Each structure stands twice: as structure tokens, then as C-alpha cells.
Amino acid sequence: MKLTLATQIVDLGDSLAKFKTLFSRYWxxxxxxxxxxRSYDDGLIVVEKLEKLNEIYKKDNYLSETEYRKFQTDIILFKLELLDKKDDWDEFIHFFEQTLQNRNVHTLTYHPAVFAYVDPKSHYVVRFDTQYIYMHPLYLLDHRYQLIKKKIDRRSKNKKINNLQHKLKSDLSEEEIQSRFSTIMKAAEEGQRVYFSGYY
Known part of the structure; x- marks a missing residue:
């Protein structure tokens, strides 16, 4: 591919209309x-550029508060997913905990029955009323957060961690990478479902 993967993806969001379509249809x-x-570094470049565009469009009043928060949440969750896949455990924990402090986010809405398995005093609860409980989106990745903390603890004790790490892009041949890319692009063009090892 002549252009980098990151450039190709970001080009999809180089205008307001394309930016919104990127999240609504192609995310x-x-x-x-x-x-x-396994193009995690490219993915982080995409995240950084989309994050900047989201801020610019919001500042220029091209996005509603709801749109801005929704796009922000998608970007944040994707960044954490990439840091996890890269096995950048320390940065994952740092970014996760930093992001959790921001309560001005697009919340997840649940029925109060969720209290049957979530402590109402949980730090993931942003607010609640008589009808719904509003959870911080990082609630979706709590299982990864807990697991990565265990990995860090294991590393600190000089225990074996090789079996806890993800496979690398270098383990794939150029043919495999191109095949996976082409298959997903074809699915996108046809509006077909895709299956991959995503977390949410």
C-alpha cells in the first residue's frame, strides 16, 4: 500500500461529513x-489525529455536546484497546485512571437492576436517578484493567510474562496483512459484519 494505514484511515475523516460518517458507519x-x-502504532496515530479533529469541530460548534462526547468515548476506548494489544501496560493503567477522573463523558445507561451486580458506590457510577444508572464508559474495560494490573504485579515479581503478551505484527507475513486488510475493506464496502478480537 502506497499510503500508510494511518493516513488512509484519517483521510476518511478529513471533512466534517466524513468525520461523522467514520464514527457512525465505519468505526x-x-x-x-x-x-x-496488528497495526497498533498506526492505530495510535489515528487516535491522536481523530482526537484533535474532535476537539476542533467541537470548538467551532460543528458538533453537539452529545456527538462530541460519543466520539470522544469511541476514541478513548480504542486507545485503551491499542495500548492493551501493544502490551504497554503502564501507559494503559495511567491513561485509564486519568480518564476515569473525567466525569463529563458519554455515559452508559442501565436499568437499576444492574445494582444487583454493581456496587452503587462504584467509581464507575457517574450518577443515578429513580429510573436509570449512568455508568462511566470505562466500565466496559474494567476486566482488562484488573487483568493488566495483575500482569504488572507478576512482572514486578520477576515472574514469567511472555505467555501473557500479545502476538506481534512481525509474526504476520505481508500477504496475511494484505489479505486481512482487503477482506475487511470489502466487508465495509458491502456493509457486511466483521469478526475480530475486539473488546467491546
Whole structure:
């Protein structure tokens, strides 16, 4: 591919209309391409550029508060997913805990019955009323957060961690990478479902 994967993806969001369409229609395919081809560094470049665009469009009043928060949440969750896949455990924990402090986020809405298995005093609960409980989106990745903390603890005790790390892009041949890329692009063009090892 002549252009880098990151450039190709970011070009999809180089205008407001394309930016919104990227999240509403193509976001699952963006994630699938990056994760399936293990192009995590490219993915982080995409995250940084989309984050900047989201801030610019919000500042210029091109996005509603709801749109801005929704896109922000998608970007944040994807960044954490990439840091996890890269086995950048320390940065994952740092970014996760830093992000959790921000309560001005697009919340997940649940029925109060969720209290049957979630402590109402949980730090993931942003607010609640008589009808719903509003959870911080990082609630979706709590299982990864807990697991990565265990990995860090294991590393600190000089225990074996090789078996806890993800496979690398270098383990894939160029043919495999191109095949995965082409398959997902075809699915995107046809609006077909894709399956990959995503977390949410």
C-alpha cells in the first residue's frame, strides 16, 4: 500500500461529513483493520489525529455536546484497546485512571437492576436517578484493567510474562496483512459484519 494505514484511515475523516460518517458507519471496520493487521502504532496515530479533529469541530460548534462526547468515548476506548494489544501496560493503567477522573463523558445507561451486580458506590457510577444508572464508559474495560494490573504485579515479581503478551505484527507475513486488510475493506464496502478480537 502506497499510503500508510494511518493516513488512509484519517483521510476518511478529513471533512466534517466524513468525520461523522467514520464514527457512525465505519468505526467498527477501522478497529477491525487495525486490530486484525496488528497495526497498533498506526492505530495510535489515528487516535491522536481523530482526537484533535474532535476537539476542533467541537470548538467551532460543528458538533453537539452529545456527538462530541460519543466520539470522544469511541476514541478513548480504542486507545485503551491499542495500548492493551501493544502490551504497554503502564501507559494503559495511567491513561485509564486519568480518564476515569473525567466525569463529563458519554455515559452508559442501565436499568437499576444492574445494582444487583454493581456496587452503587462504584467509581464507575457517574450518577443515578429513580429510573436509570449512568455508568462511566470505562466500565466496559474494567476486566482488562484488573487483568493488566495483575500482569504488572507478576512482572514486578520477576515472574514469567511472555505467555501473557500479545502476538506481534512481525509474526504476520505481508500477504496475511494484505489479505486481512482487503477482506475487511470489502466487508465495509458491502456493509457486511466483521469478526475480530475486539473488546467491546
Amino acid at each position: 467498527i471496520y477501522v478497529r477491525a483493520i487495525v486490530i486484525s493487521t
